[in-house]
Amino acid sequence: GAPGAGELVAELSAAGASVEVVAADVSRRSVVEGLVRGVPADRPLTAVVHTAGALADGVFEAQSAERLDEVFAPKADAAWHLHEATEHLGLAAFVLFSSGAGVFGSAGQSVYGAANAFLDGLARWRGSRGLPAVSLAWGLWAEASGLTGHLGEQDHARLARGGLAAMETDEALALFDAGLRSPEPVLVPTRLDRSALRAQAAGGELNPLLRGLVRAPRRTATAASAPTGDGRDALLRRLAAAGEAEQLRLLLDLVRASAAKVLGQSVDETVKPSQAFKDVGFDSLTSVRIRSSLTEATGVRLPATLVFDHPTPTAVAEHLRDRLGLAGAAPVPPVLLELDRLEQALAATAGTGDGLRSQVAARLEALTARWTEPAGEEPETAGVDVGAASDDELFDLIDNELGLS
Structure with missing residues (x-):
């Protein structure tokens, strides 16, 4: 009953294939076992291609066990059942349709990304046991599917800004064929827009996994x-x-x-x-x-x-x-804001040598001692009464003590 199923059967039959379409819940172990047992002995099963998937997008706090099951059942559960039901058959190919969401991460798709990461892990595990397996972590196809048909112009614009370009179906199918010939258990067939990646790199937002694809400007910790x-x-x-x-x-x-x-x-x-x-x-x-x-x-x-x-x-x-504590609150004293700025400056120099650290520490200790002297005592500073100093005088004192003036 799926859209296009009849046309596909007719096309494959015209090409000389014998086709049978079965409606089955592959997230149920008994159903998968029954499907495999039902394959005729004179036409033995030689390949599995698992393409099922479901979405339950949302912020992580909105996820639940039920939504996790909704996504994991057709992805992870079905793939594992197919593995168990066929591992003794000597298959020529065991292909899993994964997603780039499990490789790069995708905002709002924590559960979907995890389910696809399971497929990638299963392919690697099968490969380590000498079993055929390839997990294809697909990028975006231009042709709309049940998983992407809901995407609007804003969604496509967001994906484009992230450097993800759509693949035409012919290109995607060519990558599928290439994946079957590759010895790697996990591949990422996707189209990337390098100009968008360079823009991300310039802004310091490029995914670390893609840094080898574009030249990024050097950013020091302080500059960044x-x-x-x-x-x-x-x-x-x-x-x-x-x-x-x-x-x-x-x-x-x-x-x-x-x-x-x-x-x-x-x-x-x-x-x-x-x-x-x-x-x-x-x-x-x-x-x-x-x-x-x-x-x-x-x-x-x-x-x-x-x-x-x-x-x-x-x-x-x-x-x-x-x-921010601003509603009805008194303005924050400027001296405290200056101390916040000083704290940021100190954090930016955390990797400097011991000599500078000791020098700064000594001056801060001296400044603290002067600030905490009992009222009425003459502070040991050149003409500055810290207890009665104005904000500007305190800023000058801080700058002088740290050598910032």
């Missing part, structure tokens, strides 16, 4: 972390110095800019302040991406269900304001 740290520090400074209305405006701008980046749009055309995220195409995958973007920008750990719990940009901005 500085933009994020500086941007976050600047945001927190502006928020600390602003009133409540301005705080909300700044955070709302941040949320809408993050939404635009995730959706590949301009800020003007993205979700409006009181518009629901779901109305502009947000799903579990894009929700994870905006959560990650906002966490990076603010340093606040946010749940993966952020846009479901707070369904509009205004609601998310208000939540961020609360999590």
